[in-house]
Amino acid sequence: MRFRAGVLCIGMIWISGCGSLATARSSTLSAISNPASPHNTDYLEYQQGRLTKAQLLDRLPHIAMVGDSLSRDFYVSSLVSMIWRSKMNHGRDWFLDTDPSANSVYSLYERLAEETPLVAWEYSSGGGRVDTGGGGKRFLWFWFPLHFSQQTDLILAEKRFPDLVLLWIGHNNLHWEWFVDPRRPEEIETGLQKMAANFRKDYTRQLGRLVERAREQKQRRAFIIFGLVNFKSFFEARDAAERLRKENPNLYPYFEVDYKHYETMKPEYRGNMMKLALMINEELRAMVGEFNRKLGDDSPVRLEYSDALATADFSDVESIHRIDAWHPSIKGHSVLAEAAFGALRPSLNFLGIVPLQKNTDSR
Secondary structure: OOOOOOOOEEEEEEEEOOOOOOOOOOOOHHHHOOOOOOOOHHHHHHHHHOOOOOHHHHHHOOOEEEEOOOHHHOOOOOOOHHHHHHOOOOOOOOOOOOOOOOOOOOHHHHHHHHHOOOEEEOOOOOOOOOOEEEEOOOOOOOOOOOOOOOHHHHHHHHHOOOOEOOOOOOOOOOOHHOOOOOOHHHHHHHHHHHHHHHHHHHHHHHHHHHHHHHHHHOEEEEEEOOOOOOOHHHHHHHHHHHHHHHOOOOOOOOOOOHHOOOOOHHHHHHHHHHHHHHHHHHHHHHHHHHHHHHHOOOEEEEEEEOOOOOOOOOOOHHHOOOOOOOOOOHHHHHHHHHHHHHHHHHHHHHHHHOOOOOOOOOO
């Protein structure tokens, strides 16, 4: 098996960054063995020995996730723990959780798997950001974050290009105090505008690489570009966590450590952080519009900007993690999964992925 830094989930098949392969459950094959399944013909070919399992899985819908720590089961803790969790702890997040128990994340993968068997690849990396790179190999991937260009490299290296690519990355680009002197308030507005413009340029470069490959496929492909998280509601939850921590100092043990990793979260910097996030979201919206104008109405490639995650309500303190009061909790991941799933239907329709039955799961 080729060594990968991503994570693959096919039904209940797992391939993690360390290359381990678990046994597939019967649920995926059972689903496509149903005569009502659009993949039943493929299943019959597989049963007759005319397709290998790999060839059969290649015919299923493929979905990929580009992102950062907000799309992973991640939170701030000790350095060794964070490195291990960021690289090896996959599948317990809003995109790719497969645990059916009621106290786990009801993920986007699980919701979508109720409508169609699929192959899901997770490339999200803790600390990942929209970078200026044009790609390139990251040999020490286990130690360093995988940024947008490296995640793009991994997708482009696959023989099977995804049908649907979800992108939710850029939260680590909001360190505005790194580039703009807070002591010079007259320069802040111009500085934020420049940061947003540069963000769009770098994002466009990597998205363009993916779109170009999608065009080469000569088949329908779709991209959903999600706006950055609703920081207003997030800070409401964090303020509530701080009040609880004053009553009980044992709560949220890494609350203050967060500021060492992300100084922009400090109260005196938050206003401009939220402002920059909104500016970036507008740049993303405009960027998608520009791509679509160039592609034309009859293009087999569809791009959509979605504010589903940018408007998801995170104001409930239970939505943020009990360790760092920063990253999503199980409840927070489920909120994100519900919001993201609600944004998929236009792209799924475009790709011809039609649900067999209405989702009635009561989780």
